[in-house]
Amino acid sequence: MRSFTITVPSSSANIGPGFDTVGVSLSLYLTLKVTIPDPADAQFVAPLISYTGEGADEVPLDAYKNLTTRVALYVLRCNNIRSFPPGTKIEVNNEIPFGRGLGSSGAAVIAGVLLGNELGQLDLPMERLLDFALMVERHPDNVTAALVGGFVGSYLRELDAAATEAASVPLSEVLPEYPADASEDWGLQPPPPPMGIGHYVRFGWDESIKAVAIIPRFELSTAKAREVLPTSYTRKDVIFNMQRLAVLTTALGQSPPDPELIYEAMKDRIHQPYRKTLIPGLPEVTSNITPKTHPGLLGICLSGAGPTILALATGGFESIAEDARAIFKDRGIEIDWKVLSVAKGSEVTRQ
Numbered sequence: 117m118r119s120f121t122i123t124v125p126s127s128s129a130n131i132g133p134g135f136d137t138v139g140v141s142l143s144l145y146l147t148l149k150v151t152i153p154d155p156a157d158a159q160f161v162a163p164l165i166s167y168t169g170e171g172a173d174e175v176p177l178d179a180y181k182n183l184t185t186r187v188a189l190y191v192l193r194c195n196n197i198r199s200f201p202p203g204t205k206i207e208v209n210n211e212i213p214f215g216r217g218l219g220s221s222g223a224a225v226i227a228g229v230l231l232g233n234e235l236g237q238l239d240l241p242m243e244r245l246l247d248f249a250l251m252v253e254r255h256p257d258n259v260t261a262a263l264v265g266g267f268v269g270s271y272l273r274e275l276d277a278a279a280t281e282a283a284s285v286p287l288s289e290v291l292p293e294y295p296a297d298a299s300e301d302w303g304l305q306p307p308p309p310p311m312g313i314g315h316y317v318r319f320g321w322d323e324s325i326k327a328v329a330i331i332p333r334f335e336l337s338t339a340k341a342r343e344v345l346p347t348s349y350t351r352k353d354v355i356f357n358m359q360r361l362a363v364l365t366t367a368l369g370q371s372p373p374d375p376e377l378i379y380e381a382m383k384d385r386i387h388q389p390y391r392k393t394l395i396p397g398l399p400e401v402t403s404n405i406t407p408k409t410h411p412g413l414l415g416i417c418l419s420g421a422g423p424t425i426l427a428l429a430t431g432g433f434e435s436i437a438e439d440a441r442a443i444f445k446d447r448g449i450e451i452d453w454k455v456l457s458v459a460k461g462s463e464v465t466r467q
């Protein structure tokens with residue numbers, strides 16, 4: 117028998133101006149405890165999944181439907197391993213709320229890539245693990261932060277024509293919904309990722325900075341929150357974001373952090389103005405809660421695709437969150453809030 121535990125942190129992408137570009141890993145976790153019996157003791161073929169925590173009432177427990185295990189199967193099949201090891205048991209505990217902009221799907225994808233790597237004993241390097249994740253998630257900010265940890269900037273390499281085609285296959289071909297008896301299905305060979313799609317760098321993060329996650333009690337799928345974005349932008353808006361992002365990536369690593377610099381550097385004109393239609397109260401929360409009104413606040417923005425609001429602060433957490441609560445409440449929206457720290461990257465511990 118062999119067993120291992122996979123721990124993947126949540127993440128907050130964009131941090132204001134860094135749409136699809138920067139993300140930070142945070143201290144809510146998706147954890148998988150995996151046991152693989154000796155082949156002689158294996159009693160069933162499909163992995164047996166149990167699941168507790170966030171999303172437990174909606175997540176599929178069929179390994180051929182569940183996002184994490186489908187990604188694991190993608191990694192295995194690209195490496196010529198057709199099915200899960202017989203008798204695999206996966207106990208999942210999830211602290212990351214679904215569809216709130218805290219990287220639940222990115223974490224599920226990274227967990228799947230690490231699961232495939234471990235189940236197949238593939239020993240893939242970090243760069244290759246990221247390639248697999250990017251074939252599924254397709255924007256690098258969440259998955260890179262969840263995999264490597266910290267405050268991370270990333271880009272996707274411009275691929276040559278053949279690699280572009282390979283990387284553009286529909287998600288349904290990367291992650292087909294296999295039939296229930298998929299262990300018997302030898303026909304489907306998914307397209308492997310091109311090599312070296314994603315590249316990243318870790319920025320500094322001053323240790324006094326905490327993340328207050330103000331989490332509205334409704335879900336907004338990332339896909340829906342991307343549909344409202346335009347396909348082109350004015351030069352003025354692009355420059356507005358680039359100027360702020362250039363400052364922000366260094367400013368968050370400085371000690372002590374400068375609230376005036378950071379508050380302005382966390383403003384955005386690429387995604388938040390368009391997403392406000394889906395998140396009542398967003399403009400009011402980000403403009404009424406400032407370092408002047410709330411000492412300790414550094415900056416405030418939408419977390420990922422929302423609806424969570426991310427306030428970076430060195431103190432005054434409760435007053436920031438409770439004032440945001442009041443603004444949302446006026447619009448009929450209840451919230452929960454948590455003070456989170458920047459987390460380490462994903463870990464696999466073999467028992």
Ligand SMILES: Nc1ncnc2c1ncn2[C@@H]1O[C@H](COP(=O)(O)OP(=O)(O)O)[C@@H](O)[C@H]1O
Pocket residue numbers: 146171175182183184210213214215216217218219220221222224336337338339420421
């Ligand atoms: N731990 C998980 N296991 C399986 N599927 C998950 C898990 N976490 C998230 N998902 C899937 O991802 C969806 C949410 O993804 P998305 O809309 O991108 O929001 P988020 O901002 O939380 O990543 C969920 O509705 C669910 O289908």
Ligand SMILES: N[C@@H](CCOP(=O)(O)O)C(=O)O
Pocket residue numbers: 127128129130135136137216217218219220221222255257258338341342387419420421422
């Ligand atoms: N850059 C993406 C990030 C999505 O993050 P999620 O946590 O909401 O999945 C976007 O803004 O669409």
